[in-house]
Amino acid sequence: xxxxxxxxxxxxxxxxxxxxxxxxxxxxxxxxxxxxxxxxxxxxxxxxxxxxxxxxxxxxxxxxxxxxxxxxxxxxxxxxxxxxxxxxxxxxxxxxxxxxxxxxxxxxxxxxxxxx
Amino acid sequence: xxxxxxxxxxxxxxxxxxxxxxxxxxxxxxxxxxxxxxxxxxxxxxxxxxxxxxxxxxxxxxxxxxxxxxxxxxxxxxxxxxxxxxxxxxxxxxxxxxxxxxxxxxxxxxx
Numbered sequence: 001x002x003x004x005x006x007x008x009x010x011x012x013x014x015x016x017x018x019x020x021x022x023x024x025x026x027x028x029x030x031x032x033x034x035x036x037x038x039x040x041x042x043x044x045x046x047x048x049x050x051x052x053x054x055x056x057x058x059x060x061x062x063x064x065x066x067x068x069x070x071x072x073x074x075x076x077x078x079x080x081x082x083x084x085x086x087x088x089x090x091x092x093x094x095x096x097x098x099x100x101x102x103x104x105x106x107x108x109x110x111x112x113x114x115x116x
Numbered sequence: 117x118x119x120x121x122x123x124x125x126x127x128x129x130x131x132x133x134x135x136x137x138x139x140x141x142x143x144x145x146x147x148x149x150x151x152x153x154x155x156x157x158x159x160x161x162x163x164x165x166x167x168x169x170x171x172x173x174x175x176x177x178x179x180x181x182x183x184x185x186x187x188x189x190x191x192x193x194x195x196x197x198x199x200x201x202x203x204x205x206x207x208x209x210x211x212x213x214x215x216x217x218x219x220x221x222x223x224x225x226x227x
Contacts, residue, residue: 042219090158105215107158
């Protein structure tokens with residue numbers, strides 16, 4: 001089983017619908033992230049959480065919200081989906097005990113969202 | 117905002133050729149990571165470089181961190197079809213150690 005699991009893997013929805021993408025991890029890491037990947041734009045950070053009580057906006061948080069339900073679970077919501085939110089979404093984790101530099105990110109397999 | 121520019125954006129070569137991918141910034145990074153992403157999967161870490169001037173080798177892959185810690189390169193010797201994928205560099209900087217990703221280099225190695 002994957003250490004970082006994302007559900008659903010694929011989703012097609014309509015404009016205006018509420019969508020939730022879920023992420024769970026078995027790595028025991030304290031830090032979790034949501035990224036968005038678009039062709040030619042690379043990976044852009046939406047939100048990140050360094051522990052259960054810590055939630056921070058990334059560079060493209062508008063139109064998104066998150067919830068850190070437990071150390072192992074971090075969900076991303078689109079309250080009212082729009083077509084330009086069509087993208088590949090990745091959840092990632094890292095371990096703060098990695099030392100004085102940013103530790104390795106461990107990614108899920110991605111959730112492909114299409115908003116019609 | 118720290119930016120990382122990767123070049124080239126696309127690279128298609130024949131098996132056995134050598135190639136170099138570049139990652140450049142005007143900002144200083146405390147460390148720099150290289151990831152490879154295959155279709156349908158998330159990125160996977162290849163290497164982390166921390167010290168300016170550092171060179172790391174991973175089989176046929178050689179990674180270098182610039183002396184000023186503003187740039188990095190990935191050199192692949194005798195590329196193989198299994199090297200095909202999206203290569204991403206990511207720099208760490210600032211007080212909270214968030215990563216900034218480059219836009220990636222899509223490498224295709226043809227048999």
